[in-house]
Amino acid sequence: MYAAVCLRSFRRYSTYRAATGARVFTNTVFGFILSYTYLALWQVRPHLGGYDLSAALTYVWIGQGLLSVLAINDLGALSDLQTRIANGDVAVDLFRPVDQQRWWLAVDAGRAGYQLLTNALVPMLVGGLFFHLRLPQGTAAATVATWAATAVALLLALLVSYAMRHLIALTGFWLLDLRGVQLVYYLVSCFFSGFFLPITTFPPLLEAVARALPFVAVFQVPADVFLQRYDATGTLAALGVQVAWAVVLLGLGRLVQSRAVLKVVVQGG
Amino acid sequence: MNETLIEVEGVTKSFVVRRRAGRFRRTREEVHAVAGLDFTVRRGEMVGYIGPNGAGKSTTVKMLTGILLPSTGRLRVAGADPVRDRVRLAQRMGVVFGQRTTLWWDLPLRDSYELARRIYRIPDATYTRNLDRCVELLELAPLLDVPVRQLSLGQRMRGDIAAALLHEPEVLYLDEPTIGLDVVSKRRVREFLARVNADLGTTVLLTTHDLTDIEQLCSRVMVIDHGRVVYDGGLDGLHEQGRSERTLVVELERELPPVELPGARVVRCEGTRQWLAFPASASAAPLVAELAARYELRDLSVREPEIEDVIARMYEEAERPVAAVPSH
Numbered sequence: 102m103y104a105a106v107c108l109r110s111f112r113r114y115s116t117y118r119a120a121t122g123a124r125v126f127t128n129t130v131f132g133f134i135l136s137y138t139y140l141a142l143w144q145v146r147p148h149l150g151g152y153d154l155s156a157a158l159t160y161v162w163i164g165q166g167l168l169s170v171l172a173i174n175d176l177g178a179l180s181d182l183q184t185r186i187a188n189g190d191v192a193v194d195l196f197r198p199v200d201q202q203r204w205w206l207a208v209d210a211g212r213a214g215y216q217l218l219t220n221a222l223v224p225m226l227v228g229g230l231f232f233h234l235r236l237p238q239g240t241a242a243a244t245v246a247t248w249a250a251t252a253v254a255l256l257l258a259l260l261v262s263y264a265m266r267h268l269i270a271l272t273g274f275w276l277l278d279l280r281g282v283q284l285v286y287y288l289v290s291c292f293f294s295g296f297f298l299p300i301t302t303f304p305p306l307l308e309a310v311a312r313a314l315p316f317v318a319v320f321q322v323p324a325d326v327f328l329q330r331y332d333a334t335g336t337l338a339a340l341g342v343q344v345a346w347a348v349v350l351l352g353l354g355r356l357v358q359s360r361a362v363l364k365v366v367v368q369g370g
Numbered sequence: 371m372n373e374t375l376i377e378v379e380g381v382t383k384s385f386v387v388r389r390r391a392g393r394f395r396r397t398r399e400e401v402h403a404v405a406g407l408d409f410t411v412r413r414g415e416m417v418g419y420i421g422p423n424g425a426g427k428s429t430t431v432k433m434l435t436g437i438l439l440p441s442t443g444r445l446r447v448a449g450a451d452p453v454r455d456r457v458r459l460a461q462r463m464g465v466v467f468g469q470r471t472t473l474w475w476d477l478p479l480r481d482s483y484e485l486a487r488r489i490y491r492i493p494d495a496t497y498t499r500n501l502d503r504c505v506e507l508l509e510l511a512p513l514l515d516v517p518v519r520q521l522s523l524g525q526r527m528r529g530d531i532a533a534a535l536l537h538e539p540e541v542l543y544l545d546e547p548t549i550g551l552d553v554v555s556k557r558r559v560r561e562f563l564a565r566v567n568a569d570l571g572t573t574v575l576l577t578t579h580d581l582t583d584i585e586q587l588c589s590r591v592m593v594i595d596h597g598r599v600v601y602d603g604g605l606d607g608l609h610e611q612g613r614s615e616r617t618l619v620v621e622l623e624r625e626l627p628p629v630e631l632p633g634a635r636v637v638r639c640e641g642t643r644q645w646l647a648f649p650a651s652a653s654a655a656p657l658v659a660e661l662a663a664r665y666e667l668r669d670l671s672v673r674e675p676e677i678e679d680v681i682a683r684m685y686e687e688a689e690r691p692v693a694a695v696p697s698h
Contacts, residue, residue: 102488109485113476116517193470195437197489198460363439 102199103207110178110211121219124169128224132165136232150302156328157299159235162228163324164296166221167255170213171262171319173296174287178209179263179270186273195362202267202351202358209263237329247329250336254323257343261318264350265290271354274361295321315346375541375573376411376434381443382597383429403429405597407443413540416567416574418584421594422685427577430594431543434575435465448540461490464534464572468546471530473518479529480514483536490537497536504532507562524555531559535566541573542566548580560586581677595685605677609650614675614683618646618657621669631661642668650675 114121139161143154152160168174176183182205185191194201228234237247269286273279291297293316300311300321311317322339325331331339383404388396404426411417421427432438433445436452436459445452450459473482487497505511508528513521521529531547544563548556564587566572576588584591584605591608593601601608618634621643628636629644634657638645648657654672661667 102491105485105488109474109477109481112481113474116476190470192432192437193465193467193472195456196435196460196463196465196472198457199489200457362437 103203106204106207107211107214110208111215112211114212114215124216124220125223128165128168128220129227132162132224132228133231135161135165136228150299151330152299152301152328155233155235156330158228158232159328160299160324162225162232162234163327164320165228166225167258167320167323168296169216169220170255171258172209172213172266173262173294173320174291176266176270176283177263178212179205179266181208182267183270183273183279186270187277187279201362202354205267206260206263209266210259213259235328237327239329243329246333247327250340251323251327254326254340254343257340257347258319258323260347261315261343261350264347264354265315265319267354268350268357271357271361290316290319293317294319295324299324315350318343318346373413374410375413375415375448376409376575377444377446378407378409378430378434379444381407381430381433381440381445383426383433383438384441402597404433404440407594407597407599409592409599409602411573411575413573414567414571415590416563416588417576418588418591419575419577419594420579420581420584420591420681425594426597427594428545431465431545431575431577435463435543436460461537462540464537464539464542466527466530466534466542466544466547468527468544468549471518471526472533473526473529475519476517478515478517479510479521482518482529482533483514486533486536492537496538500536500538501532504535504562507565508532508558524551527551527555528559528562531562535572538570539572541575543575543577545577546579547576548578548583556580556582563587581681585677593681593684600684608677608680608684609675614650614680615647616650616654616675617673618648618654618661619671619673620644620646620661620665620667623666623668626665629661629665631657631664633657 136158139157140154143149143152143157147154149157172179182191185194194204197204225234237244237251239247265286269279269282272282276282293300293311293314295311295317300308300317303311322343326336326339381404382402384400384402387399387401389399391397407426407430419427419430429438433440434447434452436454436456439453447459448462452459473479474485483501486492492500505514508531510528510532513525513529516525518526518529527547531544534542547563548559551559560583563574563576567574567587574587576583578584589604591601591603591605592599593608617637620629622629623642625642626644628639629646631646633652634646634648636644637647646657648654658670661670
């Protein structure tokens, strides 16, 4: 059933071609802007944060590609949940014999799948045409392993991102208007996930803070896995951190959800 | 089919509302949306549930469907506690909120139905049979491949009703299913609901402001006001309860001062025409005979009380303490 939900969600997003085009265009333009900023920065400070120039540029384009997929600065499909909470439509969702957290995860996965094929692929291809990007290297086995690990890291990143956005959307049951919370969340998320700059370029204290937060698991970890910055055990450890955050945050989401459902204030009759 | 399906015993629901009092202070105030409900619904019944805005109708439906927890009291649907068994009961109930939709906005109607099939794990044969029936009776065939956002309100409403019935629920809650619909759409929806109730024995609880819905569909009506049931019984009884009056309209030969007639009173005069009100329970025949004996009449007619007026009077009376509530 959840697979069917996921598929419908994918189709739903695919009906908005203009929105997709606009996003792809914006991501690509920002990719260029950030690339030239990074170029300037890395000329002054080569190997900043442990990335060589090519890795840094790849990092930029991965970021532009995954910004929408991992919903780093928006709520993704959960903006629908947020709207439904605000206008009371969430009430009719509760009439269905489904688990709400899984339901919305399926919806969000459909969205992410669609955006991976459009918003991620196109900017990365464009970036690859204009800059020298770094693809997984080494023996065939190592390359395959890296791609596989990246896929797993991406899935886990989506889970962590979803869990956090789900929590943000659920606060709507108490706050009703989320614009303030969202704005803070987007800034914190972009900054601490390493989306603006890799957290290894932060001052040590700030880096330590970033490492202790779940946002790294959303972006920096999958990017670093792809850039082969971990050895085999390092990769497993990084994925382990992602799993841990996913478990903790999804568990918290369940708890908050059960509280929220009990105190449903159905807006507008 | 006398089995009790819905049991409501002394159910109340209050919300705490915080009001601003001064710049920083806030006062807590308890609002009783439902102040003590008692009723039962038997399997296969079709019950109209009416009351003015804010009377507690939707709150009741939300408690019955398990998305609101009653503050006090006992509530059972098919023997289960709706809040605790929400997901399991959801499998056995259908809900249509006239002002909300469960359909997928951006996708064709058909997709929402396919999804319902998965959500409720409807066996293929059941699904096909129910979908076919809905498509035929609600005339959905040309709409199945249209994205929901392009449907008119009436079309969407029919689509929503079908979606709520594909899994053959035992009980169907309808909250204003005909709101905003044109006459033809309303009739189609009503005919369909009557068929579902008759053919499948589906228990229906219908909330509405459109009393024609009730007149055409429900043998039993519950009137709720200020969170209490103020009437529960047949439609006919409603007239007595509301102390409704019939009107005798007479056309006199010439203009006269208000006529004198025991058992009736003149409520309006206009030229040679006069309007006389008399209790709905009294017979019009002796009045007419008496009137004809005393005055020269050109024409006359009897008007039945409008159910709307009856209800309106009841709502107004409920503002004052209620006398006895006839038991069902």
